[in-house]
Amino acid sequence: MSRIKLTTVAFRGTEEQEKQLRNTLMEIRNSDHPSVMTALQQAQAIYGYLPIEVQQIIADYMGVSLEEVFGVATFYSQFTLNPKGEYAFGVCLGTACYVKGSGDIVAKLEECLGMKDGETSSDGKFSIGSTRCVGCCGLAPVMTVNKDVYGKLTVKDIPDIVAKYKAL
Amino acid sequence: MYRTHILVCGGTGCHSNNSGKIREAFEEQIKAKGLDKDVCVVGTGCFGLCAVGPIIIIYPEGAFYSCVTVDDVPEIIEEHIVKGRLVERLLYHEKALGNKAVHSLAETNFYKKQTRVALHNCGVINPERIDEYIARDGYQALIKCLTEYEPQQIIDIISASGLRGRGGAGFPTGRKWQFAKNQVNDTKYVCCNADEGDPGAFMDRSVLEGDPHAVLEAMTIAGYAIGSHQGYIYVRAEYPIAVERLKIAIAQSREYGLLGDDILGTGFSFDIELKLGSGAFVCGEETALMTSIEGHRGEPRPRPPFPAVKGLFGKPTILNNVETYANITQIILNGAEWFASMGTEKSKGTKIFALGGKITNTGLVEIPMGTTLREIIEDIGGGCPNGKKFKAAQTGGPSGGCIPAEHLDIPIDYDNLISIGSMMGSGGMIVMDEDNCMVDIAKFFLEFTVDESCGKCTPCRIGNRRLLEYLEKITTGKATMQDLDDMEQLCYYIKNNSLCGLGQTAPNPVLSTLRYFRDEYEAHIKERRCPAHVCKQLIQYKITDACKGCSACSRKCPVGAISGEIKKKFEIDQNKCIKCGQCIATCRFGAIIKE
Numbered sequence: 001m002s003r004i005k006l007t008t009v010a011f012r013g014t015e016e017q018e019k020q021l022r023n024t025l026m027e028i029r030n031s032d033h034p035s036v037m038t039a040l041q042q043a044q045a046i047y048g049y050l051p052i053e054v055q056q057i058i059a060d061y062m063g064v065s066l067e068e069v070f071g072v073a074t075f076y077s078q079f080t081l082n083p084k085g086e087y088a089f090g091v092c093l094g095t096a097c098y099v100k101g102s103g104d105i106v107a108k109l110e111e112c113l114g115m116k117d118g119e120t121s122s123d124g125k126f127s128i129g130s131t132r133c134v135g136c137c138g139l140a141p142v143m144t145v146n147k148d149v150y151g152k153l154t155v156k157d158i159p160d161i162v163a164k165y166k167a168l
Numbered sequence: 169m170y171r172t173h174i175l176v177c178g179g180t181g182c183h184s185n186n187s188g189k190i191r192e193a194f195e196e197q198i199k200a201k202g203l204d205k206d207v208c209v210v211g212t213g214c215f216g217l218c219a220v221g222p223i224i225i226i227y228p229e230g231a232f233y234s235c236v237t238v239d240d241v242p243e244i245i246e247e248h249i250v251k252g253r254l255v256e257r258l259l260y261h262e263k264a265l266g267n268k269a270v271h272s273l274a275e276t277n278f279y280k281k282q283t284r285v286a287l288h289n290c291g292v293i294n295p296e297r298i299d300e301y302i303a304r305d306g307y308q309a310l311i312k313c314l315t316e317y318e319p320q321q322i323i324d325i326i327s328a329s330g331l332r333g334r335g336g337a338g339f340p341t342g343r344k345w346q347f348a349k350n351q352v353n354d355t356k357y358v359c360c361n362a363d364e365g366d367p368g369a370f371m372d373r374s375v376l377e378g379d380p381h382a383v384l385e386a387m388t389i390a391g392y393a394i395g396s397h398q399g400y401i402y403v404r405a406e407y408p409i410a411v412e413r414l415k416i417a418i419a420q421s422r423e424y425g426l427l428g429d430d431i432l433g434t435g436f437s438f439d440i441e442l443k444l445g446s447g448a449f450v451c452g453e454e455t456a457l458m459t460s461i462e463g464h465r466g467e468p469r470p471r472p473p474f475p476a477v478k479g480l481f482g483k484p485t486i487l488n489n490v491e492t493y494a495n496i497t498q499i500i501l502n503g504a505e506w507f508a509s510m511g512t513e514k515s516k517g518t519k520i521f522a523l524g525g526k527i528t529n530t531g532l533v534e535i536p537m538g539t540t541l542r543e544i545i546e547d548i549g550g551g552c553p554n555g556k557k558f559k560a561a562q563t564g565g566p567s568g569g570c571i572p573a574e575h576l577d578i579p580i581d582y583d584n585l586i587s588i589g590s591m592m593g594s595g596g597m598i599v600m601d602e603d604n605c606m607v608d609i610a611k612f613f614l615e616f617t618v619d620e621s622c623g624k625c626t627p628c629r630i631g632n633r634r635l636l637e638y639l640e641k642i643t644t645g646k647a648t649m650q651d652l653d654d655m656e657q658l659c660y661y662i663k664n665n666s667l668c669g670l671g672q673t674a675p676n677p678v679l680s681t682l683r684y685f686r687d688e689y690e691a692h693i694k695e696r697r698c699p700a701h702v703c704k705q706l707i708q709y710k711i712t713d714a715c716k717g718c719s720a721c722s723r724k725c726p727v728g729a730i731s732g733e734i735k736k737k738f739e740i741d742q743n744k745c746i747k748c749g750q751c752i753a754t755c756r757f758g759a760i761i762k763e
Contacts, residue, residue, distance in 0.1 A: 033481065035463025041405070041444060075465040075622070076446030078405050094367035095562065095598045096524030098612055104749070111726075132447070133367040135407065137524035138181040138218025138531055149184035156753065 011051045020046050021054065025061040036062055036072050040079055049083045077132070085120050085127030087165045089113070092142040094133030101155075102141035106130055108155045109143075112162040126165070170208040172249060174198075175225040177291060179214030179374055180409060181531075182221035186238065187211075190222055193241040198249075207249060213378015215291035217278050218531040220260060225291075230272035234260040263528065263550060278529050281548050283510065285518045286334075286371075286494035287534045290378030295413050298420040301381040307426055309500035313389050314434045322393040323349060326496070328504035330516035335361055335452070335489030336567065336593045337669070338515070338582040344486055347476035348394040351484035356396035358387050359480060359487040361457060362403040362410070365449040366565030367616065369596030371520040372490035374532055376403070376410035379494065380417035384427060384440060386496035391438040394486060399440040402457055405447060414442055449566070449620035452594075453668045454479075454487045456622070467624045468668035489594065491520055511537030515581030525562075525598035528553045535580075542576040545599060556601035560684070564593030566613045566620075567673030569680025570606060589680040591673070605702035606685040607692055611639040613677035621670065628671030631662040635675060642689060644705040645696040652689060656682060701762040704747045711738050714759035721751035721760065 024042045028034050039058045044050055050073050052066075059066040073079045091097075091106045106128070110116055113126050120127040134142050139151025143161070150161060176182075176191040194209045215223045220234035224244070231254055233244065240258060247253045259269040262276055270276050284290075293300035301307070313322055327342025348356060360383060364372040376383065387399045403411055418440055421427040429437045443461045450456045451466040458480045460466035479485025495517060499507045508516045515537040521544065524530050528550030535544060541561060545551065552558050560570040569590035571578075578584050582592050600609065614636040623629045638655040641647040659675035666672045682689060691697050698706040711721075711730075715737040722730035722738060729745045732738030740751070752760045 033462065035461075037446060037460065037463040038443075039463075041446060071465050072463070076448050078445075078447035095565070095596065095612070096368045096530070098367075099525045099598060099600055099604055099609070107748075132365070132406070132449075133370070134180075134184075135364075135370040135373045136181040136184045136218065137368055137370060137522060138221060139184055140524060140530070142184070151181075151184060155749075 011053045013047060013051070013053065017046050018057070021057060022061070025058065029062060034062060036064060036069055037076070040069070040073055044079060049080045051081070082120055082127075083124065084129070086125050087127075087145055087168070089126065089128045090131040090134075090144040091117075091128070092132070092134045092140070092144075093130045094137065094140075096133070096137035097141040100140045102143075102153075104155050105141055105143060105153055105158060108158040109162070112159055170206060171228075172207045173227045174207060174209045174249075175212050175227065175291070176209065177213075177215050177221060177223045178211040178295075178409075179218070179221075179291075179377060180370065181214070181218035182223060183409065185222045187222040189238050190224070190236060190241060193238050194245070197241060197245055201245065201250075203245075203249065210294045211296070212292060213290040213295050214374040214532055215273070216282075216287070216374075216532040217260075217276075217529055219529050225273060229254070230274065232260050232270060232273045232276070233258040277550070278531070278533070278548055281539070281543060282534050283518050283536050284534050285498050285507075285510075286375060286382075286491050286520055287378070287532070288498065289382060290374055290532075293379070295378050295380055296416050298381060298417070298424060301379070305501060306381055306497075307385055307421075309497035310385050310388055310426065311432065312500060313392055314432060314436055319349060319393045319395065322389065322500070325504045326393075326499060329499045329507040330504075330511075330514075331492065331495055331499065331507065332515065332582060333489060334491035334495070334519065334594070336564070336591065338592060341488060341492055344476060344488070345390065345394055347474065348396075348484050348486045351477060353484050355398075355481075355483045356394055357480045357483055357485040358390045358394070358396045358399040359458070359461070359485055360387055360399065360401040360493060361452065361454070361487055361489045362401055362407075363445045363451050363457060364404060364407075364490075364594060365452045365620075366567075366594045366596050368524050368562075368598050369522045369565060369594045371522050371532055371595050373404075373407050373410055375490050375494045375520075376407070377413055380410075380413045381421065382497055383414075383490055383493045384417055384421055386493035387440060388427065388431070388438045389496055389500065390486060390488070390493075392436055394484075396486075397437050397439070399438065400443050400461055400480070401440060402443045402445055402451070402461055405444045411442065411444065418442070448622070449616070450622045450668070450670050453670060456668065457487065458485065465622070467622045468670075470667060491595070512579060512581040512584075514583055519580070519592065519595060521563075521595045521597045523549050523597050523599070526552045526556065526601040526604070527599040537581045538579040540577050540579055541571060544580075544597070545576070549599065552599065552601045556603065559600045559602055559604060560606065562590075562598040562600065562609070562677075563596065564591035564673075564676070565596050566616050567591060567669065567676055568593045569676045570600070570609065570684060571680075572684040574684075589676070589683050591676070603700055603702070605643075605698055605700035606681040606688050607639065607643055607698075608700075608702045610678045610681045611636065611643055614639055614674070617670065617674040621674075625665075625667035625671060627662045627665040628667065628674065631658060631666075632671070632674050634658060635662065635678065639678070642692045643698070643703040645692065645703075647693050649690075649693060652682075652693060707747060707762045708742060709740050709745055709747065709749075709751060710761055710763060711740060712759050712761055713737065714757050716757055716759070718756075720754050720756070724750050724754040726750065 055069045059069045143150045224233040331341045332338040456466040456468040475485045520534045717735040729741045
């Protein structure tokens, strides 16, 4: 929650996306209890992240200030103000994974991809995000790449996994 | 009628290990052999023994196959289904029984000591089919409540059962419902806390994924008992399978008239809506959770007023955790006396624990309250793997504490755990062995709470950050004994002054490790030494006389810190070494050690 990184990537939203967003926002505004958080969840599903332009549309539509929308967007760890990479690496740092060495896995991944946890590569291909417990502690330590799950990892496995995605 | 049922675990651990593809392979190949009229393939919730997943159980034999892959499917069909012979090589082998193959689930040590109440349907039914739930007495409890009981009678039963909240604090559930019932208001809410944020706990996820209707049914009963017509389930967005199964379950029970207007023609109406979280640990706190359902930053607020008086959208609200709800239907069906006959004097029933960390049988276990930690860790869990020595068990997540070996024989209940400086929490149990540094573990939890502190109150926002800085000083060998005393005092200051449960319990991992492992803290400070060789600044890599001089390590070292002559002993330049550990991983002679 403490780390707020504004994106340097230019906004490339399409008209189609905006139309979709406005339709969703209309539904939310007409519900019994309109919720900014629900609006942000839907917006992130459409755009993949929450650029400030999108937050402004939400603020205008929901009749709240941009500050309030920004406040919610930066409070929750699932919301991202940066676009994720095409291949998003997530290393579980839950307790079970941590005691089995997932800290070393993050370090190795950072080394292999040449960037830090929380960053997206400049070509937009890769990003690293350490995550909280994924809930499959039996496989600890665990890493996810988009929807693929890699369990019972050792540091030695990382270069091969990274190479696999670099080749794609 | 099918002659054989193949149960494929669809819990998160097995699912991540391709159990979905295994199920598809079974379905296709069974069909191709024309056996689909005799053999039924069922995707179920979690069986519990995640360590040896993917798990498959075949009834009527109850054969228990572990670590199955897609390639094993043809053999299982050919041998087991067609010829009726067990596939020995895939049967689970129990170490405690001299690595003998175990033929059925019930024979394993892992299951023998368990009592499954909240998990009674997990791994038994297909969670995506309401008919299977109904066949196991599903919705019988709701029918009984709506047709035979007055709301007050239901609350009396729950109170008499002695059920306490399974989310952590252990507040008596019946009393909570009574407070909400006593409020006079046309609009009341029933909420379910499915925002399982404690890293290392996954019991709620398994209940939602394996038996979603049990939660829906219990919430409807709660709605009838307190006079509410609307329920909300606040579920973690990180649990996509659970969300999907809940959606299916809600749609099915609406279709069957078990949810919605005029349930079963009794005139009682109740509906449930899903609200997705977005990842914030503090939202497990009840007032923060409700603020989050309303769509705002999930910050807690002072109590009173308690949610039972003024909760969601300012209306009387009850909030219970998933596991608590999972017990309700069983209490209604089997009676309060039955439930109260299990457990200890003040903690009744059973508790689910998620066993993880340095333990052989990682997975989900449900045991009667009063079972000892030793039984869980040694008998059910199979002890620490690789012959390592047990050091501590951590319960209660970032709010709890570490329990050392000397307390292994204490019977587990809410009050006993608090008396030894930990807490029940939601039920995560992480085992640590001699290779874990307790100061590092305390630091890990503090990093978590510092990151997850919502920032509303100063003791938690700033206090925990200062606390983390002390721990960083200790783990880098820069602290003094005075720092240790100051740190301890700061812990009590944060505990006593924070607004919500997050801050009030955040120092517990530090305090409990200080209580039982003060010697480790002192070794870091006085001797600048990490006894478990974890804290990087305090360890040195050294090459022993076992070195053959092959130069493999020096070629691998990323900073060129290792040098020497071929066929002679190499040396590490401590000033250059970054302690990455690559040399140890590279050396084939075990000639590099940490000290």
